[in-house]
Amino acid sequence: MSLDSAVEWSGTNSRAAHAFRKGSAPLTIGFGGLLAGTLDLLQASILFGWKVPLVIAAGLLGPSVLKTGGAGTFILGVVLHYFIACSATAIYYGASRKLTFMVEYPLVCGLFFGMAVEIVMSYIVLPLSALQARGPHDLHDILLGLGVHMVVVGLPIAYSVRRFGR
Numbered sequence: 677m678s679l680d681s682a683v684e685w686s687g688t689n690s691r692a693a694h695a696f697r698k699g700s701a702p703l704t705i706g707f708g709g710l711l712a713g714t715l716d717l718l719q720a721s722i723l724f725g726w727k728v729p730l731v732i733a734a735g736l737l738g739p740s741v742l743k744t745g746g747a748g749t750f751i752l753g754v755v756l757h758y759f760i761a762c763s764a765t766a767i768y769y770g771a772s773r774k775l776t777f778m779v780e781y782p783l784v785c786g787l788f789f790g791m792a793v794e795i796v797m798s799y800i801v802l803p804l805s806a807l808q809a810r811g812p813h814d815l816h817d818i819l820l821g822l823g824v825h826m827v828v829v830g831l832p833i834a835y836s837v838r839r840f841g842r
Contacts, residue, residue: 699842704769708836709762715828717757729753735805764793765833772837779841782834790830794821 720728730745733753741749768789772778778785798821802809 699840701766701769701841704837704840705762705765707840708765708769708833709758711836712765712829712832713758713761715832716761716825717754719824719828729757731807732756735802735807735809738806760797761829764789764829765836768833769837769841772841778834779838782838783831786830786832786834787826788830789834790826790828791822793829794825797825 717728724731727742727750729750730742730753733745733749733756734741736752736756737745737749768778798813798818
């Protein structure tokens, strides 16, 4: 039984049930953010170690938490990471409401969106964070970051919006 038929069968028209119907913003943003966030966190943890959430939290709290951070700091890093992923999905979803080609061509648009996410994170968010992470950036690292974010962030977001955002 689908959610749509369950809502019709029960006769309820509640906001909660309506919010998670296909085509709804919360479902689309939640699913896309969860998928992209999970893939990105997994690949970052595999490449850089399982303390990546501590580094994310340090972007908000400062570098001292890298030495003193415990489970709460780790959880904060995970929550911040998913917040960023859901925010990126919300931006793509919002833009796709006016720019319909973003839904029609998720492969190309998702790849470009993943590049945009990487550029914004590397050259705007990280330098402005408490870590003040700045270059120099090696060409290898730039290309790796772009490629990874195109695949594990851009494509999951674009295809989630195509699948659930109609």
